[in-house]
Amino acid sequence: MAANPLPRTITPLPRTFATLRFDNVFVRELPGDPLHGGPPRQVHGALYSRVNPTPVATPKLIAYSQEMAERLGLDEAAVTSPEFAEVFGGNALLEGMEPYAANYGGHQFGVWAGQLGDGRAITLGELINEQGERWELQLKGAGQTPYSRAADGRAVLRSSIREFLCSEAMHHLGVPTTRALSLVSTGETVIRDMFYDGNPRPEPGAIVCRVAPSFIRFGHFELPAARGDFALLERLVEFTIRRDFPSLPASRTRQSGAKNGSWKSANVPHA
DSSP: OOOOOOOEEEOSOOGGGTTOEEOOHHHHHSOOOSSSSOSSOOOOSOSEEEOOOOOOSOOEEEEEOHHHHHHHTOOHHHHTSHHHHHHHTTSEEETTOOOEEEOOEEEETTEEEEEOOOSSEEEEEEEEOTTOOEEEEEEESOOOOTTOTTSOSOEEHHHHHHHHHHHHHHHHTTOOOOEEEEEEEEEEEEEEOTTSSSOOEEEEEEEEEEEESOOOOHHHHHHHHHHTOHHHHHHHHHHHHHHHOOSOTTHHHHHHHHHHHHHHHTTOSOO
16 A cells, blocks of 8 residues: 555645644654555554545535534634535645554454554544644544555445444533544445445445544553563653643543443443
């Protein structure tokens, strides 16, 4: 897989996006893969790989969260502009965005699976809003990454609708989770076996923009630990405390416990 093409970077920022400011400290301070894009592979000594979203045929905004948009500093004019669908459909970048796919490990079906990574998610950057809050913007279904393995890196409309609605519903139920900014159709089809009965068929494709203060997960720490790369693990731990929990290092343990309890109370099987 060659480096994904990207038609353009929107610069200077249109008036509707002029207040947006990015501070991409994750890619600035932590070690990344020296190869941009590239084929699916094992990536060692790096916490991310730079990769561009793969452009789609005709991105079209289907839905968005007005509450989340306003928190990011995006008004209705910005969200309904042609540039918004282009950016959050993966066809363009705003000045200041630095897209990447994260490298992490984890368990699947109760078994350690080794390297997993963002197989169909691409983080666009870290946005700082007017209140000084840090929000990472991530496209799910934006195309292949070095962690896609044999998959196509895309998402279908039905699962994207589910994620968009459930993310916002869980938030308003008081369950800590990622937020959803937008749902964009791609104008392309994706082949999926909906019922797992050996009859794959084309379905409409879509991309969700997920939003969170941080997309660092337990698997980010598990992978370097499992590989014995303790220098990388130490750098990640220090970075996470400094950026996400500067006031009290022990707060992560308490917050994680509270999050797990909230997810279980909502009958979600794993947090």
